[in-house]
Amino acid sequence: MTTTATQPYQFRNTSTHLQPLQEMLDPITIDDLQHVGVGTGHNALDVGAGAGSVARHLRERVGPTGAVSAVDLDTTFLSPSDELNVYQRDLRTERLPVKASSLDVITARCVLAYLPTRARLLEQMVTALRPGGRLVLGDIVYARTTVPYAPTAGDADLIVRIVHTILDVLAERGVDLHWGEKVPGLLLDVGLNEVRTRWVAQTWAGGSPGCRLYADHARQLREQLLAANLSAGDLDRFSDMMTDPTVLVRGYEFAATTARKPH
Numbered sequence: 001m002t003t004t005a006t007q008p009y010q011f012r013n014t015s016t017h018l019q020p021l022q023e024m025l026d027p028i029t030i031d032d033l034q035h036v037g038v039g040t041g042h043n044a045l046d047v048g049a050g051a052g053s054v055a056r057h058l059r060e061r062v063g064p065t066g067a068v069s070a071v072d073l074d075t076t077f078l079s080p081s082d083e084l085n086v087y088q089r090d091l092r093t094e095r096l097p098v099k100a101s102s103l104d105v106i107t108a109r110c111v112l113a114y115l116p117t118r119a120r121l122l123e124q125m126v127t128a129l130r131p132g133g134r135l136v137l138g139d140i141v142y143a144r145t146t147v148p149y150a151p152t153a154g155d156a157d158l159i160v161r162i163v164h165t166i167l168d169v170l171a172e173r174g175v176d177l178h179w180g181e182k183v184p185g186l187l188l189d190v191g192l193n194e195v196r197t198r199w200v201a202q203t204w205a206g207g208s209p210g211c212r213l214y215a216d217h218a219r220q221l222r223e224q225l226l227a228a229n230l231s232a233g234d235l236d237r238f239s240d241m242m243t244d245p246t247v248l249v250r251g252y253e254f255a256a257t258t259a260r261k262p263h
């Protein structure tokens with residue numbers, strides 16, 4: 001099923017959107033899955049699975065005796081032939097397709113911050129975990145952008161302006177760019193333990209997955225950026241710089257949280 005009958009979210013799911021995100025964040029998520037000890041026979045769920053790299057990684061970890069479900073508004077990139085149970089759901093209006101206390105691990109990466117129902121979904125996830133089950137969460141959070149290198153000072157200013165306008169547009173469209181910082185406290189409030197958050201940010205060179213993601217965001221939000229007083233020339237220059245390997249920018253900051261439901 002595709003999103004044609006549903007209202008899209010802030011971005012369109014395309015390979016130029018999801019692929020760089022996966023390349024950039026998979027090492028962090030895989031490290032977190034290792035940290036919490038997902039293994040053979042586990043029952044796992046990936047919420048907002050996108051192009052499915054996390055779900056497929058979970059599939060490998062849990063082996064033939066485990067099970068992995070993947071839920072998304074847009075299931076175009078999720079194939080049941082990858083031995084995933086794929087569910088198309090609009091999580092703004094529908095519940096997660098899971099039973100209480102049934103899951104060993106639930107992942108949700110770069111999803112909850114986008115959804116107005118994020119707090120309710122977090123509650124549903126906690127309820128769906130069995131005692132001892134783990135949450136592996138992560139979202140991009142607001143941070144100031146800096147540019148260690150661009151061809152000119154004007155170029156560096158332009159990159160900062162565009163990245164911050166992207167963040168402003170997302171916030172105006174309902175994305176909670178502080179959600180990732182609220183998550184650890186919310187999880188402690190509902191009784192989870194072993195709560196750990198890492199904030200990860202690093203430089204991205206032009207052409208890297210991160211700069212490809214910046215370029216994709218600028219392309220997808222072009223109309224809003226033009227309405228925010230950026231010119232077509234500014235956006236073209238930004239797009240060129242995001243492929244220039246000499247350019248170095250501070251990437252989006254990602255808050256990655258793991259937690260455990262007590263016995």
Ligand SMILES: C[S@@+](CC[C@H](N)C(=O)[O-])C[C@H]1O[C@@H](n2cnc3c(N)ncnc32)[C@H](O)[C@@H]1O
Pocket residue numbers: 009013018021022025047048049050051052053071072073074089090091092108109110111114115
């Ligand atoms: C930024 S992508 C992240 C994809 C994946 N979790 C990853 O990190 O590679 C956000 C995902 O959330 C999904 N999504 C957005 N709104 C949704 C909704 N209302 N219900 C279910 N999924 C939604 C999108 O279709 C997309 O696959």
